[in-house]
Amino acid sequence: STRAQLFNHNTVMMLAVSAAAWCVLRALQSPLRRWWVAAGVAAGLAMLSKYQSVVPLAGIVVALMLAGELASRRTRGGIVLAAAVAALVFAPHLAWMLQHDLTTLRYAAQEGPPLSWAERAFSVVSFLAQQVRLLFPSLLFALLLWLLPGLRKQPGSDADDAGAPRRRAWFIGLIVFPLVVTLLTCPAFGLKLQNHWGYQCLQFVALWLAWRLRGVLQRAPRTIVMLALLVQALSMAVAAKPSWTRETQPGRRVDGQYPARQLAAAVQADWHAVTECPLRVVVGPSFEAGMVSVYAPRPPKVLEGGDFRKSPWVQPHELQRDGAVYVATEPSQLPSHAVRVGSLPVGAAAGG
Structure with a gap:
């Protein structure tokens, strides 16, 4: 599972934020407005990769303030230009959010009850x-x-x-x-x-x-x-260090030791044992179902937890038309209408 753990939206966010900071530094040293435009593009891409990028992007403005750069009218104008470009880059996604009832924000807000x-x-x-x-x-x-x-x-x-x-x-x-x-x-x-x-x-x-x-x-x-x-x-x-020397708690998933390729191969084999149609949808927890998608020859869509609100890229009619593989950490979590139970116990990967 290392590939999905290292090369994901966090990687894209870090690259985009670094590019935004670098472009701002270049803009401070150059009379050309194109560096502010480039900073805005990078900031917009960072926001598209992960909403939390607004925090380090705001940190760039804080750095400019502490360094005394905001005293310059040219710098203030450059920030406005970069913000406008970033908003333009982010605008299509914002329109999509409004059309889908702000589903991404509601998904991010589903963190459970507040901690004590x-x-x-x-x-x-x-x-x-x-x-x-x-x-x-x-x-x-x-x-x-x-x-x-x-x-x-x-x-x-x-x-x-x-x-x-x-x-x-x-x-x-x-x-x-x-x-x-x-x-x-x-x-x-x-x-x-x-x-x-x-x-x-x-x-x-x-x-x-x-x-x-x-x-x-x-x-x-x-x-x-x-x-x-x-x-x-x-x-x-x-x-x-060999995985057998690492002690794990029963039932606790260790991402670095998770048999993601084995799970994806087992899912593909079980699916094609029933049908010759391509696997287009995987339903289950984000990590386990995501691993199946990452390592599949043709990555299927992931319907997280069977909740269409969390996965607006999957429509109910697609599930009816194409079928799906349901991945669960416990057999009791599989739907009652499952046609066949697969050959690999997913729970074994969690150390339980």
């Missing part, structure tokens, strides 16, 4: 711990560089860097602001923080580390290369 205050505190701590785990190789590398004699940053070195305040403003806007806003959604609205929300907060951390460690490469290039190789080797060793 104790659960909110645990969610924040768990979220931060997960982000530290993901950033651990980079943080370890930076720590090793800082601990080595002669490689520490010299006191007062920022005083000679006229661009330091401006860079600091950008790092606050691109990293601190999205992280704070994301964390506040939990206590403010009682939402459980999802680990993948960290992508929108921490995608620029590597730039911050590179800035903090600037100048070190010239002083000890061989040492740095050796440390980088060591950290990379340790990271690969941990990632390649």
Whole structure:
């Protein structure tokens, strides 16, 4: 399931947000309006990939404000131009949303009952711990560089860097602001923080580390290369740890160990054992049904949980006309009108 976990809408969002930030920086250095237009296109694409991209995009505006760039009339006009272009890019999707009763917003709002205050505190701590785990190789590398004699940053070195305040403003806007806003959604609205929300907060951390460690490469290039190789080797060793050495709780799904290809192949085999028609619709939980779609030769549509409101791309008449495969983690969750029960127990993939 690695492909679906790594290459999804979060990947597109990170690319688009990075492009928007880069175009804004170029626009500040160029008299040409085309960079503001490009920033607007990138921002619109980011919004199309994921609504949550509005948080890091707002962080770009915060960075401009903290850096004093908004004092320029030209910059303010550029932001308005970029916002107009982004709205134009997003307009077709907005029209589709209005035609479908804002189904995407209603889907995003279906997060269940608000968490208790104790659960909110645990969610924040768990979220931060997960982000530290993901950033651990980079943080370890930076720590090793800082601990080595002669490689520490010299006191007062920022005083000679006229661009330091401006860079600091950008790092606050691109990293601190999205992280704070994301964390506040939990206590403010009682939402459980999802680990993948960290992508929108921490995608620029590597730039911050590179800035903090600037100048070190010239002083000890061989040492740095050796440390980088060591950290990379340790990271690969941990990632390649055999699955049988990892303890899992019964009933808990481990995405990295999920037999997605096996499930998709079993579904295809069971479907074609009954009919020669192509499989066009898979019904079930978003993850399991999504894995079948991702690894199918011709990806079928996913009807999440059998709810047409959650999957407006599937119409009831398509289900009647083409049939479907129902994927469930428990046999009791299969519909009573199922023609045949498949050959692969999906629940086994969850460790239960």
